[in-house]
Amino acid sequence: MRPFAPATRQSWMGLLASALLGTSVVGALEMDIEDGDSIRKVAKQVATNMMSYYTGMNPGDNPGNLPDPYYWWEAGAMFNSLIDYWFYTGDDTWNDITIQGLLWQAGDNKAFMPNNQSKTEGNDDQAFWAFAAMSAAERNFPNPPDDQPQWLEMAQAVFNTQAPRWDNSSCGGGLRWQIFTWNNGYNYKNTISTGGFFNLASRLAKYTGNKTYADWAEKAWDWTADVGFMTHDYKFMDGASDLTECKPINKIEWTYNAGVYLLGAANMYNLTEDSKWKERTQKIVDSTGKFFSHDPPNVMYERACETVNTCMVDQRSFKGYLARWMAQTTQMAPFTYDQIMKRLKASGMAAAKTCTGGVNNNVCGLRWVDEKWDKTKDFGQQMAALEVIQANLISRVAAPVTKDDGGTSKGNPNAGTKPPKTVPPGLDYAITTGDKAGAGILTVLTLIGIGGSCGWLIWD
Structure with missing residues (x-):
């Protein structure tokens, strides 16, 4: 200070x-960007202000929810940032709150589909909670009690609920934005929903070694390219209506769309060592250059809205996810390190310079390119600043674990699916055609009997 x-x-x-x-x-x-202790100190101050928005741990409040105007998905993103914060800094201040919130919001099927979110939850929202669970597994975040859902299990549950939603009825496939038909956006297929599924599948493939996840990741990538949401020069568009077979495409570009595919591609490269995934990872890194300024150099900005002051609540956090996934990409695809860290260092220093607002001088601004507080405050932009600042600790921590390389989180490949119907012992015999015919005759006789016994009531 x-x-x-x-x-x-x-x-x-x-x-x-x-x-x-x-x-x-x-x-x-x-902040000295080359000094780990300096970065950790600043990250603590920024995280402290971010957590001033969260009240879910208070008696009578709902664990895992942020107050209005912040949507449910952004709380999932927050817990991911706190898992990363713990891993980068070793500070467990918010670990108990994180575990409480994730378990509370996992829902009955462990797939982050709580009943009270059915009016707003989309596939992309669910994915952000899955990212938090996946990060917890990859970073060996303290595991929940044995009688509670486990991190890997939750991530698998989300995958198992999203894979059946792959929709071939229009646009040749992909995931819809919304899960439920009654929500606005159900007829919109967007990049972040399919990209979230791709990201999750690739990380599950890396963690578990299960080829099914890798196959789905390939499918999601190919569809994104075939439908035109990803261009030949690796621009990621927003999406399109399935009522018109995904034409025309909304060409707006958000930082987090590029980021969600970047980390997925990097995981696929790390898993397969296939040159095509190396090329794809590198080309996404190259294409994200559009999101970094020239003056000052290499500072990230949300060019779709920052330049015209139209960033809405959700969009104020988007830069943070690109920063998060860029940092993690350097561990999955080390050949990207120099190019990425040059940008993260400049952006981290610029973001820290905006964190001078409020009574404690730790409120961060939206526009990092200004390198000073812009008199605005918002949960999302506070989280984004935390993400890009702590991302500069990536070279000081170990790479993500897998189940065969130190991972302790327990999985369940069937999580999130409907359990098979159980039959009491003694009744589990095979039902033949004759049995079905006999049952049909008995049903008819029963209905005749009911009709006869009740006929006097009708007649009367």
Whole structure:
């Protein structure tokens, strides 16, 4: 924290100007991007402000929910950032809150489909909660009690609910934006929903070694390219209506669409060592250059909305996910390290310079390119700043584990699916055609008997 300048060293004119303008001299978060302790210190201050928005751990509140105007999915993203924060810094301040929130929101089927979210939950929303569970498994985050759902199990449950939603009825496949028909956007197929599924499948393939996940990842990638949501030069468009067979395509580009495919491709490269996945990973890294400024150089910005001041609540957090997934890509595809870290270092330093607002001088602005607080505050942009700052610790931590390489999270390949019907012992004999015919005759006789016994009531 930069100290206040002593009054004896300020001009009386400066003091008078501050008084007249109703402003005060504020400190800035000073961060040495090459010093791990310095990064951790700043990350703690930024995370502390981020968690000031969350009240789910309070008595009478709903664990795992953020207050309005923040949607349910962003809480899942928050817990992912806290898992990463713990892994990067070793600080377990918010571990219990994270475990509580994830378990509470897992729902009866362990797939993050709680009943109270059916009016708003989309495939992309569900995926962000799955990312948190997957990160917990990959980072060996403290496991839940044995009688509770486990991290890998939750991620598998989400996959098992999303794979059957692959929709071949229009556009040749893909996932719809929304899960339920009554929600606006059900007829929209978008990149982040299919991209979330691709990201999750690729990471499950890497963690478990199960080829089924890898096959689905290939399918999701191919469909994204075939439908045109990903262009030949690796631009990721937003999506399109399935009522018109996904034509025309909404060509707006968001940082997190590129990011969600980047980490998926990097995992597929790490798993297969196939040159095609190396090329794809590299080309996505190259294409994300559009999201980094020239002046100051290499600072990330959400170019679809920041430049025209139209970023809405969700969009204020998007940069954080690209930062998160870029950092993790350097571990899955080390050949990207130099190119990515150049951008993360510049963006992390710029983001920290915006975190000078509020009474504790730790409120972060939206526009990192300004390198100063822009007088705005929002949960999403606070989380995004945390993500890009702590991402600069990636070279100081181990790579993600797998089930065969230190992973402790227990899985369940059938999680999220409907359990088979159980038959009491003694009744599990085979039913023949004759049995069915006999049952039909008995049903008819029973109905005749009911009709006869009740006929006097009708007649009367």
